[in-house]
Amino acid sequence: MANNSRLKRRLVSGAISENLDLIHGRVPNVERPRRRFLRLSTRGAVWAALVLVLTASTLLISQINRALDQSLAETAKPIVLETLTQRGSSEPTSISLTEPPKINRALFPLGLERVVVDAGHGGINSGTSAPGMLEKDLALDISQRLRDLLKARGFEVIMTRDEDRDVELADRAHIANTARGDLFISIHLNWLGREATRGVETYYLGATLDPIIEQKAIRENQSPGYSLTDFRSLLDGLYRDVRGDESRQLATFVQRSLFRKLSQRSPGLRDRGVKRAPFMVLIGTEMPAILAEVACLSDDDDVELLKQPSYRQLIAQSLFEGIVDYAASLTVPPSPPVHIGASPADGSIAAPSRGSAGGG
Amino acid sequence: MSNNNYLQVGIDLGTSRSAISSSTGTRHVVQSYVGWPVDMVARKVLKRDVLIGEEALENRPMLDLHRPLERGLIKEGSEKDTQAVRELLSHLIDLAVADAGANGHDPSRTRAVVGVPAEALRVSKQNLRQAMEGLVGSLMIVSEPFAVAYGLEALLHTMIIDIGAGTADFCVMNGRYPTEDDQRTLTNAGDAVDQLLFTSVRERFPEAAFSMHMVRAWKEQHAFIGAPKQPVVVEVPVRGKPTEIDVTEEMKAACESLLPPLSETMVDLVSRVEPEYQAKVRNNIVLTGGTGLISGLGAALERTLAEIGGGRVKVMADPVFVGSDGGLSIAVDAPESDWEKLGVPQNQVLGAEEGESKADESQDLSSQKPKLGKSKDGKGDS
Numbered sequence: 230m231a232n233n234s235r236l237k238r239r240l241v242s243g244a245i246s247e248n249l250d251l252i253h254g255r256v257p258n259v260e261r262p263r264r265r266f267l268r269l270s271t272r273g274a275v276w277a278a279l280v281l282v283l284t285a286s287t288l289l290i291s292q293i294n295r296a297l298d299q300s301l302a303e304t305a306k307p308i309v310l311e312t313l314t315q316r317g318s319s320e321p322t323s324i325s326l327t328e329p330p331k332i333n334r335a336l337f338p339l340g341l342e343r344v345v346v347d348a349g350h351g352g353i354n355s356g357t358s359a360p361g362m363l364e365k366d367l368a369l370d371i372s373q374r375l376r377d378l379l380k381a382r383g384f385e386v387i388m389t390r391d392e393d394r395d396v397e398l399a400d401r402a403h404i405a406n407t408a409r410g411d412l413f414i415s416i417h418l419n420w421l422g423r424e425a426t427r428g429v430e431t432y433y434l435g436a437t438l439d440p441i442i443e444q445k446a447i448r449e450n451q452s453p454g455y456s457l458t459d460f461r462s463l464l465d466g467l468y469r470d471v472r473g474d475e476s477r478q479l480a481t482f483v484q485r486s487l488f489r490k491l492s493q494r495s496p497g498l499r500d501r502g503v504k505r506a507p508f509m510v511l512i513g514t515e516m517p518a519i520l521a522e523v524a525c526l527s528d529d530d531d532v533e534l535l536k537q538p539s540y541r542q543l544i545a546q547s548l549f550e551g552i553v554d555y556a557a558s559l560t561v562p563p564s565p566p567v568h569i570g571a572s573p574a575d576g577s578i579a580a581p582s583r584g585s586a587g588g589g
Numbered sequence: 590m591s592n593n594n595y596l597q598v599g600i601d602l603g604t605s606r607s608a609i610s611s612s613t614g615t616r617h618v619v620q621s622y623v624g625w626p627v628d629m630v631a632r633k634v635l636k637r638d639v640l641i642g643e644e645a646l647e648n649r650p651m652l653d654l655h656r657p658l659e660r661g662l663i664k665e666g667s668e669k670d671t672q673a674v675r676e677l678l679s680h681l682i683d684l685a686v687a688d689a690g691a692n693g694h695d696p697s698r699t700r701a702v703v704g705v706p707a708e709a710l711r712v713s714k715q716n717l718r719q720a721m722e723g724l725v726g727s728l729m730i731v732s733e734p735f736a737v738a739y740g741l742e743a744l745l746h747t748m749i750i751d752i753g754a755g756t757a758d759f760c761v762m763n764g765r766y767p768t769e770d771d772q773r774t775l776t777n778a779g780d781a782v783d784q785l786l787f788t789s790v791r792e793r794f795p796e797a798a799f800s801m802h803m804v805r806a807w808k809e810q811h812a813f814i815g816a817p818k819q820p821v822v823v824e825v826p827v828r829g830k831p832t833e834i835d836v837t838e839e840m841k842a843a844c845e846s847l848l849p850p851l852s853e854t855m856v857d858l859v860s861r862v863e864p865e866y867q868a869k870v871r872n873n874i875v876l877t878g879g880t881g882l883i884s885g886l887g888a889a890l891e892r893t894l895a896e897i898g899g900g901r902v903k904v905m906a907d908p909v910f911v912g913s914d915g916g917l918s919i920a921v922d923a924p925e926s927d928w929e930k931l932g933v934p935q936n937q938v939l940g941a942e943e944g945e946s947k948a949d950e951s952q953d954l955s956s957q958k959p960k961l962g963k964s965k966d967g968k969g970d971s
Binding site: 233236237238239240241242243244245246247248249251252360361366367369370373392393536537538539542 | 659708710711712713714715716718728729730731735739742744745764765766769770773774776919922923924927930931
């Protein structure tokens with residue numbers, strides 16, 4: 230009898246705890262042990278990385294000084310001349326700019342602190358659907374799970390929506406830009422038709438020649454909230470920075486993580502790859518930005534899996550790990566940043582940046 | 590625990606029926622239908638702004654009728670359905686308050702435990718919390734099969750299968766609060782049977798006139814799995830003439846469509862239990878919910894269990910209040926200090942727009958934007 234009372238107390242306590250998690254937007258209790266483990270192992274890794282970065286940065290600074298002297302002499306000067314030529318030209322539109330020198334982000338260990346999570350659709354804009362499931366709900370559920378994981382790791386997270394409401398695409402970008410996010414991830418669910426192979430795919434901003442992707446972009450770009458003038462200036466600024474490169478990097482890490490983790494639970498899942506598409510929500514953002522199609526609502530197997538909270542948690546975990554991998558790639562230089570005694574092969578120069586490359 | 594000054598209720602918010610059990614010892618069940626008079630004439634005839642439950646069903650030709658819960662949760666995308674859920678919840682709580690003899694009861698002194706499908710999305714639970722604003726002071730949302738298990742004190746090495754109209758919920762109780770891995774929700778439930786039965790009877794008897802409500806009534810009276818005890822013969826109008834038709838085969842096929850997903854999920858959940866306790870769980874399966882009463886369903890599940898070592902399925906003969914009673918038990922057992930943490934904002938005030946709705950009787954109500962105000966005389970069945 231006493232055992233039964235103790236058991237009841239434990240069960241009621243579990244129910245209350247779950248409700249408090251719901252009220253305060255926390256990950257349910259059941260996931261905490263794993264999170265704690267992750268946090269502890271992460272803390273160790275962070276300390277180790279810190280020591281490594283401090284040691285490396287001393288060497289790096291002396292290398293950079295030498296490299297800058299050389300690369301500025303070879304690279305910066307032609308850029309100035311080119312700009313003057315443009316200003317003086319009577320036909321500015323006919324002059325094609327040579328591609329600006331690429332910024333080699335490996336020169337500086339960059340931090341990633343603020344992540345903007347965008348749950349696709351919302352309110353009257355339900356997105357795609359399956360029986361009993363709406364894209365807007367699933368996107369929000371997965372986004373909230375991702376938010377919790379990121380917060381637990383110490384990231385600052387900004388949600389473009391945290392409830393079932395319609396937010397215009399321009400407003401989503403505005404939220405991200407105003408918050409000075411370091412990274413933007415938009416979460417969606419796919420509809421590929423009954424005959425298509427299900428899979429996961431991740432997009433970053435770019436032109437596409439694929440008519441199917443073009444149609445998808447047209448669908449996703451509804452309710453943009455941009456005027457034609459806004460749109461032109463957005464397009465003008467598109468390729469002026471390294472956002473494209475960074476977004477591709479981010480998309481690659483996230484796609485790799487999504488496929489690696491989800492295919493273990495969902496055999497037959499196809500890696501549909503990293504793709505370019507002109508999604509409006511990616512155009513307006515001023516930081517590395519991607520759009521992830523994390524599952525497919527036209528596929529019965531995916532629909533069954535999506536009914537399981539543990540699968541939705543797995544999706545969030547996959548996105549989270551992709552972001553963490555990307556963040557790690559910013560702090561640990563992927564390749565030797567500077568060739569001592571020689572100019573960089575791509576004429577790159579170092580660009581100081583707050584948090585992420587091209588983040589502004 | 591000093592919960593004496595509070596009205597505590599357990600609510601089973603069902604797609605088809607909703608039940609409430611209160612700490613005063615009374616219980617009510619209401620059909621989950623809410624209807625608004627379609628025009629001024631209807632309102633004058635019915636003398637109500639809103640009708641709920643059986644009364645709404647009986648008067649449905651004069652009503653804009655809503656069945657606002659879909660798969661045990663608030664239907665998405667319709668403001669009117671959200672309004673209907675509030676009306677339904679408000680009505681249930683009013684019934685409990687009336688029992689307590691507490692006219693002018695302060696909603697903030699009501700504590701409610703509401704059961705939802707085991708795998709309800711968090712966003713759906715948040716919607717429910719919003720719908721409860723102004724109706725209760727504190728709210729705890731639990732998975733429906735957990736509430737059932739708690740009410741039956743089936744807390745250890747037990748599996749609850751709660752099959753309602755909208756969902757079939759599974760929950761394994763192994764001495765801890767069930768996690769996501771211990772629970773499943775299927776949408777293969779009573780409504781799916783109704784739909785299949787409707788379609789197949791329509792195909793075989795294209796000239797017969799019948800509605801989904803009639804099909805639901807046939808199912809509640811004759812549903813079976815296995816060999817029929819007697820032919821299922823129902824009466825329907827064919828070109829206006831009452832005619833008897835035999836729907837035995839259609840009934841059998843529709844009901845048995847539930848078996849594969851139910852069996853598969855049951856076996857899958859058993860296989861996830863720690864090996865040493867699997868036999869105990871197999872022998873402690875409780876089948877509840879309105880659709881769980883389909884004749885032969887328990888036996889069919891036991892035949893499936895026989896393939897993995899055998900087991901026993903106990904069918905709850907009177908499942909109507911099992912969930913709400915469980916919710917009430919949880920409400921009573923929860924400590925006072927914890928209830929205080931589960932407060933619900935009191936922003937939405939009931940009846941705030943009542944005057945406005947009555948002021949303009951010339952308008953067609955069906956075209957009006959739904960209001961959050963609740964009619965004081967909105968009585969339903971009990």
